Amino acid sequence: MxxxxxxxxxxxxxxxxxxxxxxxxxxxxxxxxxxxxxxxxxxxxxxxxxxxxxxxxxxxxxxxxxxxxxxxxxxxxxxxxxxxxxxxxxxxxxxxxxxxxxxxxxxxxxxxxxxxxxxxxxxxxxxxxxxxxxxxxxxxxxxxxxxxxxxxxxxxxxxxxxxxxxxxxxxxxxxxxxxxxxxxxxxxxxxxxxxxxxxxxxxxxxxxxxxxxxxxxxxxxxxxxxxxxxxxxxxxxxxxxxxxxxxxxxxxxxxxxxxxxxxxxxxxxxRDVEAHENMKLRCLNGTHSALAYLGYLGGYETISDTVSDPAYAAFCQNLWAREILPAVEKPEGEDLNAYTAALLDRYRNPSIRHRTWQIAMDGSQKLPQRILGTLSAGLAEGRDCSGLILVVAAWMRYVGGVDEAGQPIDVKDPLADKLRAASDSAVDPAGKVAALLAVEDVFEAGLAANPEFRSSVTQAFEGLCENGARACVAKAFS
Incomplete structure (x- = not known):
């Protein structure tokens, strides 16, 4: 006071x-x-x-x-x-x-x-x-x-x-x-x-x-x-x-x-907002969620802390260039490369303490719009989506409720209990991934059943468990 x-x-x-x-x-x-x-x-x-x-x-x-x-x-x-x-x-x-x-x-x-x-x-x-x-x-x-x-x-x-x-x-x-x-x-x-x-x-x-x-x-x-x-x-x-x-x-x-x-x-x-909506949801909100889950698991408290790590900044830039921008229609008057470059500068602003934990909240409601839509479009067009798949795996690791140091995560989500139960229903990574993909509130049935997607998410989840988020981020686009 x-x-x-x-x-x-x-x-x-x-x-x-x-x-x-x-x-x-x-x-x-x-x-x-x-x-x-x-x-x-x-x-x-x-x-x-x-x-x-x-x-x-x-x-x-x-x-x-x-x-x-x-x-x-x-x-x-x-x-x-x-x-x-x-x-x-x-x-x-x-x-x-x-x-x-x-x-x-x-x-x-x-x-x-x-x-x-x-x-x-x-x-x-x-x-x-x-x-x-x-x-x-x-x-x-x-x-x-x-x-x-x-x-x-x-x-x-x-x-x-x-x-x-x-x-x-x-x-x-x-x-x-x-x-x-x-x-x-x-x-x-x-x-x-x-x-x-x-x-x-x-x-x-x-x-x-x-x-x-x-x-x-x-x-x-x-x-x-x-x-x-x-x-x-x-x-x-x-x-x-x-x-x-x-x-x-x-x-x-x-x-x-x-x-x-x-x-x-x-x-x-x-007259029409759709192109601007998709640009922002996929470019800003999508990478915000990516940095939130992978940054939190990597031990970073804020977004500016996260992107101060060159590996995370490079991950974000590659995610835009290789997986997100190919799935974004350019709104009239916008330069997408300039837009994403400005986003990274905004993320780096040290005066803004935007906590990774705060952005990670309610992920079951955010993931379909911010990540899965872009990912589904990429898979349908035959693009490599390994970066976005790593984000999905990081979300799965996060909602399991235990961080890389074995400490509890305070998961704030309307489906928190359901997600934790799904994660706890299996011991091995493949079982955990399968159980979480079965949560229909989050994953559309066609995507959840896609064998390439299931296999890739399982592999990414295993990598997070074995090597940790920082190592997986550093290796993602190498």
Whole structure:
């Protein structure tokens, strides 16, 4: 704790026009700042009601500060500080779900945006379909007025707006998922159809689901960050957020009732986001996950620590050149080689302490989009995919829950127990690999049954067990 005075709001709060589900560090470092830029430049009632679907932490941090927080942009040469005041209230869904539905039902709300991570969509990542056996979905179907899941809240709020004769809002997914707008639409329509086919038809006609591509490296805020801000600026702000200077937001231009002037902050409104999405998911998120699993197993705490090892930097560069870029369509106006070179420079930024353990979280939800899609395309086209296969094997080693020194790994994943049980069901590497490939939530059946893939993953897993991650990374493209 510090004796520094607590951050306070300086300006009158704008009226709310956005409800945002998932007020974590990335939202504060990204959506909230773009909206602040838009209102600073063009005005408008685009304040944000932030909704936590689980923990009261964000509310407890932000409400005493009137929703204000500090953005700390960490470049290699130092930090820039800025107070952000686009958040006007914070709700905690489990405490009062009716208040959340009421906020989203307000006709003044024109956009409901999401940063709920992959697992928040309650879908099977291997298929992209709504998981009707998900506990939260079962609850929301039985108790629609008191939802638990993000899809449940959206469907209930839209049902309320339909009944009141109010137009629909835009559902804006800002999560790292391929075709995130399409996925959000399919999940919401599937859940609505389980309740009322007429409601599903109304949503299909009245609610846009634009796709987006979002990019800004944002570590989780730590006590050390809060203490550092207090020392540097003389204020106590537990809601502060650290991030890199770089940011990019590409948005499909499809909205029900307008949007903030996000473009003044550099957002790009386009007709089709898909090429940008694939570039970012495969080039950035794919190598982030690769460095997370192989770096953690190799004993590195952060991404910048990991790529400071020349073997890991070379692995990353070879992964892009040989296996990822051949599977990426070049978006208009982008130079893919320059893009990946800039990514490596971003990874090397020593001011950004992005922990490998943090990026490794929820791997069962991330692997299909970040790694397996690229790998499947490569295998289908006859390319060597040994680097990506090593990443899959590293994920398997990681979710087994024991590191190379025999110490336990705190695996944070919605399927953690299932994955650990699969790994523990066999003693030998081949058995472990076979058991994990049988987890249909992660591996599409055709890929899991591919004999070349199974054999290669088994061989890579054996190499990790025998030689360790660092040696395998150094040898990967030799």
């Amino acid at each position: 510090t004796n520094a005075p607590r951050l306070t709001r300086k300006t009158t709060a704008p009226k709310a026009g956005i409800v945002h589900l998932g007020p974590g560090a990335f939202f504060r470092a990204f959506n909230a700042i773009y909206s602040q830029d838009a209102m600073d430049h063009s005005g408008g009632d685009w304040g944000i009601v932030a909704v936590s679907l689980r923990s009261p932490t964000a509310r407890d941090q932000l409400r005493p500060q009137g929703g204000a927080f500090t953005s700390v942009s960490l470049g290699p040469d130092g930090a820039d500080y800025r107070q952000i005041e686009s958040i006007v209230d914070v709700l905690v869904a489990p405490e009062d779900p009716a208040a959340v539905v009421a906020a989203m039902s307000d006709p003044a709300i024109k956009i409901v945006s999401l940063t709920i991570t992959e697992k928040g969509y309650c879908h099977a990542p291997s298929t992209g379909r709504l998981n009707l056996d998900h506990p939260d979905i079962l609850h929301d179907l039985a108790n629609p007025a008191t939802p638990r899941s993000a899809p449940g809240f959206i469907v209930e709020a839209l049902a309320s707006r339909r009944a009141a004769g109010t137009k629909g809002f835009t559902v804006l997914s800002c999560d790292n998922l391929p075709s995130n707008g399409h996925l959000a639409r399919e999940i919401i329509l599937s859940l609505a159809a389980e309740r009322d086919s007429g409601l599903a038809d109304w949503i299909a006609e009245n609610v846009p689901f634009p796709a987006t591509m979002v990019d800004r490296i944002t570590p989780a805020t730590t006590d050390r960050d809060v203490a550092g801000l207090a020392q540097a600026q003389g204020i106590y702000d537990p809601a502060c957020v650290n991030h890199e200077p770089f940011r990019q937001w590409v948005i499909e231009d499809s909205f029900a009732d307008g949007h903030p002037a996000w473009d003044v902050g550099g957002a790009q409104f386009v």
